[in-house]
Amino acid sequence: MDPLSFSYAASPSRIVFGAGSLERLPGELDRLGVRRALVMCTPNQRGQAEAVAQRLPGRVAGIFDGAEMHVPIEVARRARAAAAALDADCALAVGGGSTIGLGKAIALESGLPIVAVPTTYAGSEATPIYGITEAGLKKTGRDARVLPRTVVYDPTLSLTLPLPLTVSSTLNAIAHACEGLYAHDGNPVTALMAEEGIRACAGALQPLHADPQDLPARSQALYGAWLCGTVLGAVSMGLHHKLCHTLGGSFGLPHAEVHSVILPHAMRYNTAAAPQAMERIARALGADDAPLGLHRLAAEHGAPLSLQEIGMPESGLDRAAELAASQPYPNPRPLEQAALRQLLEAAFHGRAPLATPNAA
Ligand SMILES: NC(=O)C1=CN([C@@H]2O[C@H](COP(=O)(O)OP(=O)(O)OC[C@H]3O[C@@H](n4cnc5c(N)ncnc54)[C@H](OP(=O)(O)O)[C@@H]3O)[C@@H](O)[C@H]2O)C=CC1
Numbered sequence: 001m002d003p004l005s006f007s008y009a010a011s012p013s014r015i016v017f018g019a020g021s022l023e024r025l026p027g028e029l030d031r032l033g034v035r036r037a038l039v040m041c042t043p044n045q046r047g048q049a050e051a052v053a054q055r056l057p058g059r060v061a062g063i064f065d066g067a068e069m070h071v072p073i074e075v076a077r078r079a080r081a082a083a084a085a086l087d088a089d090c091a092l093a094v095g096g097g098s099t100i101g102l103g104k105a106i107a108l109e110s111g112l113p114i115v116a117v118p119t120t121y122a123g124s125e126a127t128p129i130y131g132i133t134e135a136g137l138k139k140t141g142r143d144a145r146v147l148p149r150t151v152v153y154d155p156t157l158s159l160t161l162p163l164p165l166t167v168s169s170t171l172n173a174i175a176h177a178c179e180g181l182y183a184h185d186g187n188p189v190t191a192l193m194a195e196e197g198i199r200a201c202a203g204a205l206q207p208l209h210a211d212p213q214d215l216p217a218r219s220q221a222l223y224g225a226w227l228c229g230t231v232l233g234a235v236s237m238g239l240h241h242k243l244c245h246t247l248g249g250s251f252g253l254p255h256a257e258v259h260s261v262i263l264p265h266a267m268r269y270n271t272a273a274a275p276q277a278m279e280r281i282a283r284a285l286g287a288d289d290a291p292l293g294l295h296r297l298a299a300e301h302g303a304p305l306s307l308q309e310i311g312m313p314e315s316g317l318d319r320a321a322e323l324a325a326s327q328p329y330p331n332p333r334p335l336e337q338a339a340l341r342q343l344l345e346a347a348f349h350g351r352a353p354l355a356t357p358n359a360a
C-alpha cells in the first residue's frame with residue numbers, strides 16, 4: 001500500500017493561545033456576534049466561571065454550574081432547558097472535558113455555538129466528538145455542530161489543577177496522540193501533531209512535578225494537549241480508547257486515571273502490529289520502548305498504575321474483556337478476548353507491560 005495516500009481536513013476551529021489570553025474573550029465573542037452567553041462549569045469551579053462572567057458585563061445569560069463527568073442525560077436535559085429558558089445564544093464552557101462535554105450536549109440539540117475555555121488537558125475542546133451517558137451506557141458520536149467555534153487556551157487557568165490530575169490528564173492527552181499514530185485514517189499532518197504533542201506533554205511533566213505553578217511548563221502541557229486533542233478529533237480511535245470507555249462507562253472508573261493505567265498495556269498489545277507508531281512514540285518520549293517509556297513516565301510522576309487502586313473490581317475483568325472484544329472497531333491488532341483479558345489482568349495489578357506482546 002502507498003504510505004503517502006491519505007485524505008486530510010483541517011479543523012475549522014479558531015484557536016487563541018497564551019498566558020493571559022482570557023482577556024481576549026470579549027473580542028472573541030464579538031467575532032461570533034454573541035450577546036447572551038450561558039457560562040458553564042462544574043459545581044466546584046463556580047468561582048472561576050463567575051470570574052469569567054465578570055469579564056463579560058451585560059453579555060451573560062446565566063451560569064449553569066451542574067456539569068458532571070460523562071454527561072449524564074439528566075444533566076444534559078437540565079442544561080438544554082436552562083439555555084432555552086435564558087435565551088442563550090452561546091454555550092461558554094469553562095472547565096475540563098466534563099464541562100465542555102455538557103456544552104456539546106446543548107449544541108448537539110440546539111446548534112448553539114460553543115466557546116471553550118479549557119482548564120485540563122483532556123482535549124475535548126479540539127474535537128467534534130460528543131459523549132452522553134444514559135441508563136449506565138455511554139454513547140459517543142461525531143457531529144460538526146459540537147466542535148467549539150473558538151477555543152481560548154489560557155494556561156494561567158490550569159495553575160490550580162492539582163498535580164495528580166495534572167499528570168493523569170496529560171497522559172489522557174498523550175493517549176490521543178499514541179492512537180492517532182496508528183489510526184487507519186491518520187495522515188502525515190496528524191502524525192506530526194501527534195509526535196510533537198507527546199513530546200510537549202511528556203516534557204512538561206518534570207517541571208510541573210517540581211513546581212505545579214511553573215507557567216511555561218503549564219503552557220507547554222496545554223500546547224501539547226491542543227495538538228493531541230486535534231489528533232483525536234481527526235482520526236478514529238482504537239483499542240485503548242474503547243477499553244477506557246468500557247471501564248469508565250460500565251465500571252465508573254475516573255476518566256483521566258483509567259487512561260493513565262491502560263495506555264502502556266494497550267500500546268504493548270499493539271506493539272508488533274504498529275512498529276512505526278511505536279518508534280515515533282518512543283522517540284517523542286526519549287525512550288527505547290514505547291510501552292515501557294509510557295509506564296515509566298506514569299510511575300515517575302505518581303500517576304495511578306493499577307486498575308485496582310482506581311476502583312476496578314477484580315470480578316469485573318472478564319466482563320470488561322468481553323465488552324471490549326464484542327464490538328468491532330479498527331485496531332492494528334485484531335481483538336482477541338483472551339489476550340485482552342491478560343492485558344486487563346496486568347493492568348489490574350499495575351505490572352509493567354511485558355517486554356513482548358502477550359500473544360503472538
Ligand atoms: N469528546 C471528547 O473529545 C473528549 C471528551 N472527554 C470527556 O471529558 C471528561 C473528562 O475530562 P477531564 O478534563 O478529565 O474531567 P473534568 O472536566 O471532570 O475535570 C477533571 C477534574 O479537574 C478538576 N478541575 C478542572 N479544572 C480545574 C481547575 N482550573 N482547577 C482545579 N481543578 C480543576 C475538576 O474538579 P471539580 O470536579 O472539583 O470541578 C475535576 O475533578 C470525560 O467525561 C471524557 O469522556 C475527554 C476527552 C475528549
Ligand SMILES: O=C(O)/C=C\C(=O)CC(=O)O
Nearest residue numbers: 101129130131140241244
Ligand atoms: O467520551 C467522550 O466524551 C468522547 C471521547 C473521549 O472521552 C476521549 C477520551 O477517551 O479521552
